Amino acid sequence: MNKLTVVVAVLAAALPLLLSAAEPVADAAAGKQVFQLRCAPCHGAGRGGDPGREMLPGTDALRIKYKGALPALLEQRSDLPEPVLRVYLRHGSWSMPAFRKTELSDVDIANIAAYLALSARSSAH
Numbered sequence: 001m002n003k004l005t006v007v008v009a010v011l012a013a014a015l016p017l018l019l020s021a022a023e024p025v026a027d028a029a030a031g032k033q034v035f036q037l038r039c040a041p042c043h044g045a046g047r048g049g050d051p052g053r054e055m056l057p058g059t060d061a062l063r064i065k066y067k068g069a070l071p072a073l074l075e076q077r078s079d080l081p082e083p084v085l086r087v088y089l090r091h092g093s094w095s096m097p098a099f100r101k102t103e104l105s106d107v108d109i110a111n112i113a114a115y116l117a118l119s120a121r122s123s124a125h
């Protein structure tokens with residue numbers, strides 16, 4: 001074995017370790033599940049969920065806040081990338097309480113951001 005072969009063999013052996021240390025790719029499908037569990041009870045469309053209410057509280061508050069300038073449904077918003085979403089979720093926003101890392105991990109937030117980006121694209125007309 002010459003030196004080059006040894007170097008190549010060592011690099012090949014280390015490759016999986018290097019890849020696993022890299023930033024994980026956000027998972028929109030996992031983000032959808034977390035969104036439906038943790039966010040949709042307030043930010044969903046509300047149809048059929050609660051017949052006593054026209055809209056859910058998050059959706060209604062954002063409808064009043066933006067008066068149609070932005071969609072009231074988070075799933076139609078394309079302006080909530082992970083760094084923006086993380087600030088809202090870690091600090092709370094007016095009547096929405098903050099989420100602790102034990103309730104919602106950083107990976108959950110990245111996954112939700114990936115899901116919102118995807119759902120906004122498919123709801124754009």
Ligand code: HEC
Nearest residue numbers: 038039042043057058061062065085088093094095096112
């Ligand atoms: C208990 C109800 C509730 C839950 C659960 C909830 N929210 Fe909210 N959220 C609200 C309300 C109400 C507002 C509007 C606050 C205001 O008046 O500005 C809001 C605002 C926001 C905003 C700010 C948007 C803007 O443009 O001002 C973001 C982003 C957001 N929520 C994301 C989420 C995500 C993601 C989840 C799930 C992890 C979530 N929320 C869970 C009630 C909730």
